[in-house]
Amino acid sequence: MGNRRAFLRFIASSPLLAGIPSAVNALAQSDIDKAADALDVFDFEVAAKKVLPPAHWGYMATGVDGEETLNANREGFTRYQLRPRRFVDVSRIDMSLELFGTKLNSPIALCPVGSQRAFHNEGEVAAARAAQSKGNLQILSTQTSIAVEDVVRARGGPIWYQLYTTSDFDITTKLVKRAEAAGCTATAVTVDLPAGRNTSTMMRFQRADTRACGSCHSDATGNLANPRVGGGVSNTKPMFAGMNTQGLGLTSPSLTWDFIKRLKGVTKMKVVIKGLETREDAALAVEHGADGIIVSNHGGRATETGRGTIECVSEVVQAVRGRIPVIVDGGFRRGTDVYKALALGATAVGIGRPYIWGLSAFGQAGVERVIDILNNELRLAMVGCGARSLKEITSASIIDTGRRA
Numbered sequence: 001m002g003n004r005r006a007f008l009r010f011i012a013s014s015p016l017l018a019g020i021p022s023a024v025n026a027l028a029q030s031d032i033d034k035a036a037d038a039l040d041v042f043d044f045e046v047a048a049k050k051v052l053p054p055a056h057w058g059y060m061a062t063g064v065d066g067e068e069t070l071n072a073n074r075e076g077f078t079r080y081q082l083r084p085r086r087f088v089d090v091s092r093i094d095m096s097l098e099l100f101g102t103k104l105n106s107p108i109a110l111c112p113v114g115s116q117r118a119f120h121n122e123g124e125v126a127a128a129r130a131a132q133s134k135g136n137l138q139i140l141s142t143q144t145s146i147a148v149e150d151v152v153r154a155r156g157g158p159i160w161y162q163l164y165t166t167s168d169f170d171i172t173t174k175l176v177k178r179a180e181a182a183g184c185t186a187t188a189v190t191v192d193l194p195a196g197r198n199t200s201t202m203m204r205f206q207r208a209d210t211r212a213c214g215s216c217h218s219d220a221t222g223n224l225a226n227p228r229v230g231g232g233v234s235n236t237k238p239m240f241a242g243m244n245t246q247g248l249g250l251t252s253p254s255l256t257w258d259f260i261k262r263l264k265g266v267t268k269m270k271v272v273i274k275g276l277e278t279r280e281d282a283a284l285a286v287e288h289g290a291d292g293i294i295v296s297n298h299g300g301r302a303t304e305t306g307r308g309t310i311e312c313v314s315e316v317v318q319a320v321r322g323r324i325p326v327i328v329d330g331g332f333r334r335g336t337d338v339y340k341a342l343a344l345g346a347t348a349v350g351i352g353r354p355y356i357w358g359l360s361a362f363g364q365a366g367v368e369r370v371i372d373i374l375n376n377e378l379r380l381a382m383v384g385c386g387a388r389s390l391k392e393i394t395s396a397s398i399i400d401t402g403r404r405a
């Protein structure tokens, strides 16, 4: 490793690369041995790719169709620029917030990501311990690879439970009641995958993976990669253990807004809708009693809209008019991304892949470092722009140029 590092340093300082800063960055980013060495979250992307089998990497990294929406989630941020204010006393910065009565140390939540033991043996429990030590919100997937009770115990505080609606309300009710009994305080019902998706790039990674998957999960696709969301459900997943999942869909194409009322009828948890992108749906969500909204396109893994989620925030916030919290996820990789979302009126943001990169490479320590890096970048953005608390990040804090750079 020492020789390799020296070689990379030599290459990075070569005049041949002087005009190609991105190439220099890419080289620098491939060389971390421990979580503490990471300088930005992209260092973990490189580290994760090195340790993960191709099929698992493909499951996590890819989007749908030609990855246009996945890319738009990053490119969307370039529409917005920061407007710094000077001569503000920024010697104290407060990034905390309260969400449904729970105090959080920063507005960065860990999004639901299924099957986390495919990335690290300690899976969702490692993420929970990191969320606990940093004081951040964790949202646990229905497709969790570790039982909700164990994850709540590891978090030592409230988490949210992400709900796939399933195609059978009795089973949905059981999932929700189990999550509530385990101590979850809110359920985020994911509505952006009514019936399937086209995951062709992921399939290519699976084909490139020649290992026998049967020793870890029952087939090469279904239980891990779950390309048939809206299709089959496996009862090898802890949330479905002991259930007859024959013919059960993880989601259902026939659901309408009545579902929210039905769901509220069987749980005391707050009901948050994950996967809205328009003002029309935001208004309907409030009308139907939703307690919160997560603006999301499933990390570019659902419908190929071509629209970055950051570009959807304004219209949702305008329709909601402050009545319920609005969270947004998709492509958040920098503290300035978080700053932009808050300036557009979001209450908090979610990250998916970045903490999974950290988890894959270094377990709990990787997730903690990802949270630290993003917190630190957000703090610097707040210091640099003269915002001392999240409330001081307002619509005057950014400008929308109207087009992506």
Ligand SMILES: Cc1cc2nc3c(=O)[nH]c(=O)nc-3n(C[C@H](O)[C@H](O)[C@H](O)COP(=O)(O)O)c2cc1C
Pocket: 059, 060, 061, 073, 111, 112, 113, 114, 141, 142, 143, 162, 190, 274, 296, 297, 298, 299, 300, 301, 329, 330, 331, 332, 350, 351, 352, 353, 354
């Ligand atoms: C590997 C992977 C698995 C995911 N599993 C779920 C899931 O089970 N439920 C869900 O609502 N969203 C799921 N998501 C979407 C995330 O919750 C989140 O919306 C998305 O990852 C945010 O985008 P980002 O990865 O660019 O940060 C998954 C995302 C990834 C990358």
